Structure formats: C-alpha cells, structure tokens
Amino acid sequence: MPVYYLEFLVVALGLVMLMVDAFAKLEDKRSLARFGILGLGVVFLLLFLVEAPVSTEGAIWKFYSPADKLSLFFKGLALLTTILVLVMAVDYAPVVVAQTANPEPGAHPQSGLGEFFALPVFACAGLMWMASANNLVSIFVSLETVSITFYILVAYLRRNVGSLEAGVKYLILGALSTGFLVYGFAWLFGVTGSMELPAIAEALAKPGVNTTAALFAFALILIALAFKLGAAPFHLWIPDVYQGAPTPITAFLSVGSKAAGAIVTLRLVSPFLASPVLVAKVTTVLVAVAILTLLIGNLAALSQRNFKRLLGYSSVGHSGFLLMALASAPRDSADAMLPSTAIAFYLGAYLLMTLLAFLVLTSLRPVIAGEDLDAYRGLAKRSPFLAAALLVSMASLAGIPLTAGFFGKFFAFKMALDAGQWALLGVGLVAAAAGFYYYLKIAVSMYFSEPAKDSDAAAIRVNPLAGTAMGVLMVLIVLAGVAPGVIVGLFS
C-alpha cells in the first residue's frame, strides 16, 4: 500500500464522522468518538503494511517524501495522540455540551459535540502529512491544516470566556508566526531558487551562497518554528492557551503541536546545519535559543499553582531539551548519533508521559473542580490507581531512571557532550534539577499529605476506556525506560 493512502483514509474518516453527525440521528454522540477511535486504530495497524514506492518519478514525490522509517514513526505518534485525545474527549463531553449546545427547544441536546470529535481527526491527517512533507509548499499547507483546526478547537467552548481568550491569543500569535514562516520561505526560495528540500540543501551547501540572505531566511523561519515549538522568547502564548483550552485539546496541543513543530524544525534546519558556510552561525543561534528555553521553561514552572499552566511551562522546558539535541548535531562523524534519533525518542517518551498526565487530569475533572495543585493533596488515599498513574507520569517527566523520560534526556545530554557544548550541558543540568523539584513536589503531596476533609473518595470513577489507556501508557513508559532499544528500533 502506498504511504500516502494513510492520510486519505484519515481525511475520509473525518468526513464520514461529520456526515454521520449531520444526517444519522444519533441518540448519544459519544458513539461518534468511539467510531473515530476504532477508525484511527485501523489506520494505525495499516502503518505496518506500508510498502516503499517502486519508482519516485511521479508528481506526488515532489511534495511528499517516500516512506522512510522516521516519517512512519511520526505518523504513528500522530495517530496514537489523536486516539488518546478522543478517549479524553469522551470523558470531557459533558463540559463541551454545557458550553456549546443550542438551548432552543427541538435542538439535539448534544448539538455541537460531533465536530469536537471530528476536528481532531482532520488535525491528525495534517500532522501525518507534515511528517512526510519535503517541499516548502507541502510543509506550509500541512502546518496550516493543523494550526487552523487548532484555532477552532482551542476556542471551542464558546460560552466560556477563558476558552475564547485562549483562542484569540492563539489565533493572533499563530497567524503572526505564519506570516514569519511564509516570508522566511519566500527568502529561502530567493536564496536557493527551489522549493524542494533536497535541492535547497544542495544550494545552501555551495560556497557561493549569499550568506546574509540565507541567515535572514533562517532567522525568520526560526522565529516561526519557535512559536510552534514553544521555544523562548516566543513561548508567551503557551501558559495562557494551555490553561484556557479544553483539557483534551491542551493535551493534543502539547503533544501534537510539539511533534509537528519538532519534525518541521528538523527538516528545515537540517539543510542549514549541513551547509559548511552557515553551520557555525546557525549552531550559535540554536544554542542560545536552547539555553533560554531551558531556563525560562523550567524556572517559571517552579512557582506555578495551576496544573495545566505547570504542564505548559514544562512543555516549554521539554522544547529546550529537543533544541539541545538539534543544536548538538554532529558536524562530520558518520557513526555519531543523529539529532533525529534523539528527537524522535524524546517525542515518543514525551507523548507517553504527557498524555498519561492529561488522562488523569480529565478523569479527575468531575471531582476536582479547578486545576489547582492543592486539590491533588492526598490523592493516593482517594484513588490509588490514578495516583500511581500520575506518579509514573511525573517521574518520567522529571527523568528518573527506569522511565522513558530518563533516556529522552540522556540522549539529549549525550549529544551535547559529544558535540562539546559545555554551556548547554551546564544549563541543561540546572534545568533538569529544577524539573525534579516541581514534578516530584506533586508526587510528594499526593502520597504524604492528608486529603482535604470534604473530599469524597467514592466519587472518583475511572471510565474503563481511559483506565485501559492509562494502564497501557504506564507499561510503555516503564518498558521504554528499561529497554529503549525497542523504541529506537522503530525508526532507525
């Protein structure tokens, strides 16, 4: 099966969901989400049936790179993320209904819920396409498919001021980053005379390349990518949008948007890093951005009281580690570890641990009204299973050995060490230490504090679907922490 069928199937699935929502009079629209989960699960299995194309002559291969393992790995990440987001969305449905349903008599009591399940599927198609995009045009279009879908999803709770505010902030800053991105693309085209990434890499590596214009294009593109990745100093939207958006969408943003930003960054920055005339300056800029991101993300997270905001700053911090791996790309040795390996592993680990945290967050929503960290005190006595899940997630985010997060950080540090980036290494250690404090603070308060008096232990119910997902994620986190080779084998 040719690899691009996967995106067609996902788009078709989204369209079918919209049609069913519009024309079949569903009693309970949550069955639509279960249908979407099933469909995406089937596409996930089809990933293993993809065959390499016989010839790469056709027009599509100018826009779409033939199946390599890395892009298939990222497609798998996108599918897995979307499946788990839909699992969370089922739990979250009552909130969406309360904030969006049409109050007029005769309207469906869940009107407005169907699109909440269908839109993530379209975003998933965009994310999957982005993993294979090898042309400025297809990178731009797939990135915008995802961004525009996210604008709608973030502002989805249209009677909730927080969600609208987050939506407006995300919209303005997202559109601003699009402006920088296309202007950068225009200059990159001007410098190289091509839209295709392999030809761009070739043109940039020539000694006669106009370095001023090339660096100008690089700066514009880096600004746009920093917005998408949530790298400092363009991370300001992250905490507000994470706090205001519906929780499943926050999870989708933090994993999907970051994976997308990371793969696009990898693809767009690699030609600059491969150019002997540009590599020194480009590396300096990347190191500076990585240091700033590591410091701001991890130090600002120390004082947060809101769980979603905390995860927002933590996601900025994790972007710092991704950039650390990218900035330490080896210059010449062929057998050294590639940034793509470290970044792909980090993102895989990040997906597992972040989605686990958000699954716990959505499951607790009916009993814990706000997202204040104090509400998690003594959780272990009220629900040992959820507390254990959150403990595994926090341990992995902090990077404790025997969890997936440890090897994610380990690979990033190893690359910086091999490249001799001592400043980056030092700042990374400080950032990781700060991470230990604010992640484990939550774990300690869950296990060693007394729950508030008015809390009701019986009220916590875990939906079997979400419970299974949490169990699987916990197993995978530990598995990847014990045998990282299993995950590395998936993409190299």
Add this chain to the structure above:
Amino acid sequence: MELTLNHFLFVSGALFAIGLAGVLVRRNLLIIFMCLELMLAAANLTLVAFSRYHLVDGQPAYDAHVLLFFIITVAAAEVAVGLAIIVALFRSKETTDVTQVSTMKY
C-alpha cells in the same frame, strides 16, 4: 529608471514591517487581523519577485506561484475562522480591544 529585484524586495520588506508594527502596536483585534494579512501579502510579493529573478528556461520559476496561491487560500481560511472567534468573543465580552482580553496571568 529600470525596476530591479531590489525595488520589489524593499517594497515587500516595508509592507512586512508595517504589518508587524501594526500587530504589535494596535489594540483592536480587527485591525491586528488586517495587519497580519498585510504580512502575508508582503511574503506573496517577495515570492513573485523572486520567481521572476530565478528564470527556468527563460520562464519565471512557477514553483513560487504555487506557494503563493496556497498562501492566499490559507489566508482566506484563517480569516474565516478568525472572524468567527472574534465574533464569539464580542458576544461574550462586548469588546474587540486586546487589552480587555487578559483574565489569565502568570
């Protein structure tokens, strides 16, 4: 005077700078949105100028035009979604002033 590539790049650079300044300085969401469109227009002008500069067999490099048409399409989609969000915000807060949209802080 003959028009060269540089003239187009200066004009598009100025457009981009005006758009960026508008986004940073203005307070009204609709005007900010217009300024964002101005930045995209600047990118389009740059693309057309460079496509004339990079001739392929005596013809402009049409790859750039492909990207340009996609930018126009995407900008239209972005405006459709953006205006819907701004209308929803206006319904609940009765304002399009960005300084009034700041309940979440640190």
